[in-house]
Amino acid sequence: MAALLSPAIVQVQQLPHLSLDSAAERCPDGFRGMSQMAYVLSTRSTERPSGLFAALGAALARRRVYSRTLAELSNLSDRDLAELGISRLSIADVAREAAYGK
Helix, strand or coil, X not given: CHHHHCCEEEEEEEEECCCCCHHHHCCCHHHCCEEEEEEEEECCCCCXXXXXXXXXXXXXXXXXXXXXXXXXXXXXXXXXXXXXXXCHHHHHHHHHHHHHCC
């Protein structure tokens, strides 16, 4: 019963009844010659989503690189930036390229 309390999707399918026994004739008129089958699709995964955690860790690492690069370049003087060939307006672009690539 606890499994039914978790979020789930219940689907009902009507399938053609393949047997020709007397049970098919006892079905209500709307379902004559048809069988009903219900199944539950759970929306919660019981498996460990390690791929999701790996992707999240990689995204956080890239964000740290972006933030650190942005902070370090922002702290440089205009003269230091000119020596590196970077204008103050392009600091965010350089940091984005350093973290995420082109």
